[in-house]
Amino acid sequence: MLIFVLKRILAAVPVLLIVTVLSFSMIHLIPGDAAVVAAGDNASADQVAATRAQLGLDRNIVVQYLSWVGSLATGDFGTSLLSSHRNIDAILEALPVTLSLAFVALSWSLVVGVVAGVLAGLRRGTWIDRTLTGLTTLGISMPSFWLGMILVTLFSLQFRLFPATGYSPLGEGVVSWFSHLALPAFALGTVTAAEIARQARAGVVDVLERDYIRTATAKGLPRWKVVMKHTTKNAAVPVVTVFGLQTAALIGGAVIVEQVFGMPGLGSVALKAILERDFPVIQAFVVVITLFVLIVNLLVDVSYAYFNPKARQA
């Protein structure tokens, strides 16, 4: 298992390098000029040119890249073009917000998605299956920002049950923390829950038709044991796959949902940096998100190995 994990980690290194090249190149290829922002609102062309030289943006692009990657290798994620704020500090300050949001969203979507999917799979063709399938279709179709706005209108402005905006750190109380996360997490996790439910249903339906299930049932095993021991574990692989994919997608979705709910998460950091063309922050953000996704993928691979020992040989 250790060798399996080490192989996966080594395989992630080139991916990370490719991402650094792509993020660096894209920032420099897409239109926009950080020097114009840094020079100020009323700067003339000469002042912009002077600022560009001052920031080192007039250096060869390869030199700039190597300098950046060299710093990254030593754990230095750089500093914002416009302030003395270290990029890693900006990201670490915002990370708890986004992680809290992602954690609550993933938790409820996993529980609800698996329960709904297994139930629909076990009751295939019944009204329960049809209702749940309809709800998952609805869930996948609803954009998270739109759902978020509906939830705010209903539960914050009409019924006054949850805050409309903002975030309360866990240290200020679990109730306050959760009440600020409930609506955005619901909005963010709906698509994930629906996707998980669909995959879980498909997995259960597929596994229930397998010979070993028929054999287990024929042996006289109780229904719950067949479901819990033989069905769910074998149906879990596609669910874990979609869970991993959705975790990565969730971070992207969080950027939007955080804006709808005025939350000071990574989305705010990224959006501010993009609006200001503060590319050291954008690059740091991309690298951190890439690391996060690689770790999630690693965990998914490890879970494959748990659910399917044959995967360890791959």
Place this chain on the structure above:
Amino acid sequence: MTRRSALKRVLTLLTVSVLAASCADIDQRTFDPAALDRDASVVYAQIVVPSSMDPHRGVTENDLPLLQVIYDRLTDVDTDGNPIPMLAESWELDDEAGTFTLTMRDGATFSDGTPVDAAAVKANMDRILTDPKSTIRSQVDRTIGSVAVLDERRVRFDLVGPGGALPTLLASRPGMMVSPAALNNADLDQNPVGAGAFVMTSSIPGTAYHFDRRPDYWDDDAYRFAKLTFLIQLDTATRMNSLRAGESTMTGVVGPQKEEARAGGLQVFTATGASTSMARISLNSARSEFGDKRVRQAMNLAIDREAISRVLYSGDCIPGAQPYPEGYFAHSDALDDSGWADHDPDRARALLEDAGLSNGFTFTAAVPSLSIYQNNAQVVQQNLADIGIDMKIEVMDATQSRARFVSGEADALVGQFGGGTDPGLYARAAYLPTGGDNPGGLTTDRMPALLDTTARSTDVAERARAYEDLLAEAFDMGPAQIVLCHSVTSVASQGNVGNYEFYKTGGTGLRTMDVSR
């Protein structure tokens, strides 16, 4: 008259009086001092992201609402834009000797306890003039050559150019005083130390900035509340939701949002006149056909400013062709700008014909990817199409559009001028060949001298006359900036807020605002 009918009349009169009084006060309510909540917390939700808490290195006017509560300025401006004392209680310009002397207020201190004295002013000005990262040096280096401390409270600027604009110029960034003890702090942009009414207690950059009022602030009558938070909420719906849910105290609103706010039970304050902030289109006079004054004038006459104001801004943008709004001292009442401000497509076509362009021409405008700019561009595109000019719209992000225009790569730029406390900043950028808004270098031989004349005296009436001459010259030349309209500011707030004042030169009205219990 019976007793009953008399009583009825008295009651009716009383009711009408009470209603009339409450209606009249709804836009500018002042509370009884006994009802004021001086311990109140105010949460101001704003759309713009500040770039830096260092007033000398920030890059955008978006910083100003926050900077103004942290950093007092040497001077201030009143609601009409006229200079008034702040940290400096008086000033004197000696044009012949080329000096500008400030006398500092007694007793003002920075939040770290350092006195705001002449030495502090010198330290700040020296930094603005010499710091390679200063973004405001160009605002003062044509005026101030050096600074000398005369005594503890008097400081003299030795001038290299006319100094009459200094009282208004020093009401903004160049006049913001940083504690000399903090001037060299590497993290000044995150941990500001000023002489303003508030000290920043914590922040999440780009998201939330929290302030406490200083008990030792020199002006006890200013900022009559204890805590202040600036929440940055980029999404309009989020800001309105936050306000309606009672999570913020106030936010800026435009057009239809005012009705939405009123429908949500909030009160709306609206300025009585336009501010110096304006929607405009900048032309590069070195590109396309824009070198010809007749073409620039034809484009001005083709634009239906009234329709833009009515349709796109719900009337909250006062149409006009001059760069300064009516009621502001730099606006010229003497100038007949009807040849530019009127909507007269027939005359516009005639001008194009005179210019040999009866078949029109094509140009491309860089348009920032914000809905209001795109809307402005689309209306102007239609107006210009009516006289045969084909305006191509190239939507790009705000930074890129500005970069392309400044570097001379774009024919035109649709955008906004944020205003400022001194009108010379705009004039310099728009009418001098080195100006950031004038990549085509359009100017006249007399323009630099006329611009100098606007700063020969600190007397506002004299400056106003000089601006009349400057604007007459600018319109005789045919400006390369097409002004569409000047913004009228509105703020939506909770019902316990009153006495909110609007400034022609921008900024918030927090300084005079009251919060009731």
